[in-house]
Amino acid sequence: MKHRSIRQFTGVAVLASALMSSTALYAQDDVIHFGGLATLEGAFAEPGADGLRGMELAFEEFGWEIDGKEIEFTSASSDGTPDVALESARRLIEQDDVDILVGPLSGSEGIRLAQYAKEQTGTTFLNGGSAAVETTLVDPAENFYRFNTDGAQWTAPLGEYLVEERGWDNIVIVSEDYSFPYAQIFGFMATYCEAGGTVSDKFFVPVGNNDYSSVIAQLPQAGGDVDGMYVVLGGSDAVNFLTQYAQMGGDLPIVGGTNAVDQTVLAARGQARQLLPGVLASGPISDNDDSEAWTTFVEAYRDHFGEEGLPSPSVFAYNYYTSTKAALTALQKVGGDLSNDHADLREALDTLELESPTGTVTINENRQATAAIYINEIVEDEEGDLTTEPLMRVESVDQFLGLGEDAYMELGLPSRDNPSCPS
Amino acid sequence: METLLDINWRLFAVVTLNGLTLASLYFIVASGFTLIFGLMRIINMAHGSIYLLGGYIGYEVGAATGNWLVALLVAGAVMALAGAALQIAIFGWMQGQDLRQALASIGISIVAADQMLAYWGGSTYQVDLPSYFSSFVSIPLAGGYSAARLLLIGLAVIVGVGLWVVLNRTRIGMLIRAGVDDRDMLEALGKNVPVIFVGVFAIGAGLAGMAGVVGGSVLSLSPGEDARYLLSSLIVVIVGGMGSIPGAAVGALLVAMAETYGLAYTPTYGVVYTFAIMVAVLAFRPQGLMGRAV
Numbered sequence: 001m002k003h004r005s006i007r008q009f010t011g012v013a014v015l016a017s018a019l020m021s022s023t024a025l026y027a028q029d030d031v032i033h034f035g036g037l038a039t040l041e042g043a044f045a046e047p048g049a050d051g052l053r054g055m056e057l058a059f060e061e062f063g064w065e066i067d068g069k070e071i072e073f074t075s076a077s078s079d080g081t082p083d084v085a086l087e088s089a090r091r092l093i094e095q096d097d098v099d100i101l102v103g104p105l106s107g108s109e110g111i112r113l114a115q116y117a118k119e120q121t122g123t124t125f126l127n128g129g130s131a132a133v134e135t136t137l138v139d140p141a142e143n144f145y146r147f148n149t150d151g152a153q154w155t156a157p158l159g160e161y162l163v164e165e166r167g168w169d170n171i172v173i174v175s176e177d178y179s180f181p182y183a184q185i186f187g188f189m190a191t192y193c194e195a196g197g198t199v200s201d202k203f204f205v206p207v208g209n210n211d212y213s214s215v216i217a218q219l220p221q222a223g224g225d226v227d228g229m230y231v232v233l234g235g236s237d238a239v240n241f242l243t244q245y246a247q248m249g250g251d252l253p254i255v256g257g258t259n260a261v262d263q264t265v266l267a268a269r270g271q272a273r274q275l276l277p278g279v280l281a282s283g284p285i286s287d288n289d290d291s292e293a294w295t296t297f298v299e300a301y302r303d304h305f306g307e308e309g310l311p312s313p314s315v316f317a318y319n320y321y322t323s324t325k326a327a328l329t330a331l332q333k334v335g336g337d338l339s340n341d342h343a344d345l346r347e348a349l350d351t352l353e354l355e356s357p358t359g360t361v362t363i364n365e366n367r368q369a370t371a372a373i374y375i376n377e378i379v380e381d382e383e384g385d386l387t388t389e390p391l392m393r394v395e396s397v398d399q400f401l402g403l404g405e406d407a408y409m410e411l412g413l414p415s416r417d418n419p420s421c422p423s
Numbered sequence: 424m425e426t427l428l429d430i431n432w433r434l435f436a437v438v439t440l441n442g443l444t445l446a447s448l449y450f451i452v453a454s455g456f457t458l459i460f461g462l463m464r465i466i467n468m469a470h471g472s473i474y475l476l477g478g479y480i481g482y483e484v485g486a487a488t489g490n491w492l493v494a495l496l497v498a499g500a501v502m503a504l505a506g507a508a509l510q511i512a513i514f515g516w517m518q519g520q521d522l523r524q525a526l527a528s529i530g531i532s533i534v535a536a537d538q539m540l541a542y543w544g545g546s547t548y549q550v551d552l553p554s555y556f557s558s559f560v561s562i563p564l565a566g567g568y569s570a571a572r573l574l575l576i577g578l579a580v581i582v583g584v585g586l587w588v589v590l591n592r593t594r595i596g597m598l599i600r601a602g603v604d605d606r607d608m609l610e611a612l613g614k615n616v617p618v619i620f621v622g623v624f625a626i627g628a629g630l631a632g633m634a635g636v637v638g639g640s641v642l643s644l645s646p647g648e649d650a651r652y653l654l655s656s657l658i659v660v661i662v663g664g665m666g667s668i669p670g671a672a673v674g675a676l677l678v679a680m681a682e683t684y685g686l687a688y689t690p691t692y693g694v695v696y697t698f699a700i701m702v703a704v705l706a707f708r709p710q711g712l713m714g715r716a717v
Contacts (some may be wrong), residue, residue: 041537045646046545177691204690209650210642211445213572214687217437236547236645243549243643246568249559269482270549270643271557 006024032336033072034059034327035092037085037103037113038320040077044235047316048077048105051129053305054313054321055102057297060304062328066336076145078104082112089113093123099338100124102323106314107132107151107180117141123182124342124349126323129316131258133183133414136368136399143342145349145367147326147356148319149284149397151180152187152414154258156401157373157394159192162255168227169197172219174241175232175257177204177416184232184257186414190401193421200226205237212241213248221250228252234259239272246275258283261378263314266386269397276386279378284319285358286390287312297321297357311385322356329354359395370392370398426647436565438687444572448641451634452652453659453671455588455627461666462602462623464521465514467490468528470631471653472535477502477632478648479543482550491553491640499633506628510621518617532649540646550640563608571641574598578637582630586668599623603666658697662704664714673712 036055039048052075074096078085085104092098101123104113110130117125117140127135127146130212131154136146162168175181189199203215220226229252233241238260259265261281265272285294301313310317330348337344354361360369372395377389380409400408412418456470477498485494509531517523552571559567590596598619601609610616635644638652653677660666663674678697685693704711 041540044545045540049545102451205686206690206694208647208651209686209693210648211441211683211686213441213444214438214683215690217434217441217687235545236647238642239549240643240646247557247571249567249569254541265547267487268549268643270547270551272547272643274551 011087016276017297020334028069031070031072032066032100032331032338033074033096033098034324035089035096035098035101035103036073036075036128036320037078037088037092037101037105038316039080039105040075044080044105046310047129047314050263050310050314051103051105051316051320053301053309054317054319055324057300057304057317058321058328060323061300061325062332066328066331071338074098076103078106078109079107080109082108085109086112086116089116093120095255098123099342100126102126102320102327103128105129107135107183108178110135110146111179114141114144117144122341124327124345126327128323129245129319131183132179133186134179136366138413140366140368143346145323145326145363147323147354147361147363147369149371149373149398150367151235151258152190152401153371153397153399154186154283154373155188158190158255158280158375159188159190159197160195161192161375161392162228162280163192163195163197166227170200170226171197171228171230171255172200172226173202173230173232174215174219175202175204176207176234176237179414180208180259181232181257182414182416185230186411186419187401188230189419189421190403190411193419198422199420201400202416202420205233209237210240212244216241216245216248216250219245219250220252221248223252226252228255228259230255231255231260233245234262235265236268238265239268239270242275243270243272246271254279256281258315261376261388263310263312266378266388267310273386276378277380279374281378281388282373282375283315283388284371284373285313285315285388286376286393287387287391288379289358289374289393291359293355293359294357312387318357322354322361325356326352326354326361332402364399366399368399370396373397428483432564434687436562437568438683440562440565440568440572441677441681441687442683444575444641445683446676447575448634448638449655449659449675449679450579450672451582451637452631453656453663453675454582454668455630455634455657457660457663457671458586458630459624459627459667462599462606463514463518463620465528466521466525467627468653469509469532469535470528470627470656471649471651472532473502473506473628473631474538474635474638474652475539475644476505476535476635477549478550478635478644479539481636481639482548482630485550485636489551490553491636494550495633495636497630498636499575502632502635503625503629505632507625508623509628510624511651514624515617515620519622526714531546532653536646536649539649545646548639548644550636550644552640575637575641583668583672583688590668595619595622658701661701661711664711667711667713667715670711670713 026228038051076088076092078088111134125144133152133153150223203226256279333348334344359372361369374390375392379389481494481498484497514524556571558570560570562568659674663670679694685696
């Protein structure tokens with residue numbers, strides 16, 4: 001017995017030292033070290049994996065080198081909570097010594113990492129997929145860049161569209177209860193209320209709540225006073241809610257938040273699939289966009305990942321790809337020069353006009369992206385896959401939703417009760 | 424004012440039915456958990472994994488055969504075998520060492536969660552129900568109510584009555600009850616206790632596997648559901664009394680009712696009530712409502 005445990009201990013020690021030596025190969029001048037942080041465990045595991053696929057695609061495009069300097073890539077996982085994201089980012093920066101960090105994935109993680117960026121002035125941070133409003137709005141960090149649009153930008157065009165194109169002026173909202181959905185509702189209502197719409201009720205439910213029947217019992221079952229329902233739920237929450245709403249006989253028209261039409265929902269198996277075609281939503285990409293930049297990106301994704309990837313790159317693959325490409329493009333401009341705390345790189349990033357798969361992306365003085373947003377409808381293609389079809393493309397949606405900084409700041413920060421209309 | 428009153432009663436009736444149906448699902452999962460604990464003192468932390476794996480298997484079988492009942496039975500049978508294998512290959516080696524068994528089962532649940540994630544991915548799955556369950560049943564006060572959810576109540580009654588008959592009216596049940604009361608004495612009487620253990624583990628795991636299919640049909644399956652149902656089972660048996668089947672029924676009812684009424688009337692604090700019940704039970708009746716003092 002004692003014999004065996006000594007042998008086991010030796011095995012573990014050998015393994016541990018092998019692991020440690022593999023991460024000690026840094027700090028060479030001819031290597032640029034990238035870190036990738038995404039959620040590879042828990043409910044967001046699939047989006048996280050797709051985000052890292054996006055990064056890989058960008059590195060492939062640049063042949064894994066900048067001006068003769070090799071690109072080294074280390075990835076780390078979080079579980080969607082700010083604490084774990086911070087811990088993983090610390091490990092990447094303070095132990096693995098990465099130069100450039102791309103991540104994290106989820107809203108509240110991003111807020112935490114943008115704070116941490118202020119302590120790590122020698123590292124350049126580019127946001128991965130996280131889309132909370134506060135990350136680049138409240139006291140933004142000098143070295144934290146977000147080349148993705150945020151949750152409020154994603155939904156702002158939809159509110160106006162519903163009032164003007166569909167003639168809706170009274171809806172109810174069902175939403176998860178945390179920072180990202182608040183941002184989505186905030187953006188949506190900013191233009192929806194401005195255009196004359198009203199929200200008669202909001203229902204907030206805990207994340208990961210499996211059984212929505214008690215909320216559904218309080219919702220209108222069919223049209224009448226209410227034109228439709230805005231559903232800001234993601235992943236399995238969206239699938240559960242939609243199925244149960246149909247099971248209970250509800251048939252209000254539905255518009256979805258960006259996550260409600262994410263590939264993790266569209267790829268779901270079971271009854272929920274039948275309810276999704278026809279649902280409207282808005283976000284930074286559209287699966288069936290026929291622009292050359294987008295189709296090239298989708299082709300590259302499918303060629304490289306084949307069966308292993310999703311049927312179409314998700315919003316997370318797109319966001320991680322865009323951020324990584326921004327870093328690589330800027331690095332190429334300065335010849336991979338990282339001296340003087342990345343001074344040249346940051347100057348290049350500040351003025352970068354990036355050609356992304358959805359068109360030109362620029363950043364403002366808060367280092368927050370201005371980009372195009374799509375209004376999408378879910379359709380079923382010939383092979384039975386669900387995809388998003390663009391109904392409208394809105395150019396250059398900026399951080400302040402086109403309201404101007406002063407008017408936007410007056411709206412306050414997103415919360416359960418803010419905004420509200422009628423107030 | 425009168426219409427308002429009507430609406431409130433309808434809501435109350437629907438929420439009550441929701442609570443009952445959720446309680447039914449909790450009961451089916453927790454009854455297996457409590458049975459295993461009652462006889463073997465194993466706190467099987469992999470019970471949630473068995474639930475989720477059973478659900479996934481049910482989905483695969485359902486998609487292949489198109490028959491929901493076959494999916495239910497196959498998932499139950501496969502998980503019963505898996506449960507028996509766990510008892511023979513792992514827990515049997517550490518019989519009587521409660522802490523070791525609990526830790527080993529945590530290890531199994533972690534490995535199982537990642538394996539399932541690797542194989543089925545992070546997408547949400549739903550098992551297709553036969554079409555006659557997607558209709559509505561007219562119920563006084565509540566109006567139309569989903570037949571799929573009422574099915575849960577029916578299944579819970581079948582499981583409850585079935586377990587009661589097996590435990591109280593058969594020879595095997597007698598042996599199990601004797602084992603719960605005094606393991607050593609039963610062994611001294613010449614009964615093959617390890618075989619009984621394997622059998623009980625199989626029944627418990629089979630129930631969890633079938634619950635996975637039922638839960639995956641009425642609700643859904645995704646990574647993380649394993650931990651969710653493990654937690655609910657734990658709370659249910661702590662409230663109801665470890666090892667008691669009627670306790671599991673009472674516990675499931677209390678926990679599910681607190682959850683649904685909480686979500687309907689005070690959405691923000693829905694989660695708190697469940698734990699408040701658990702704290703109250705632990706403070707005033709630590710052995711659980713129907714449990715016997717140890």
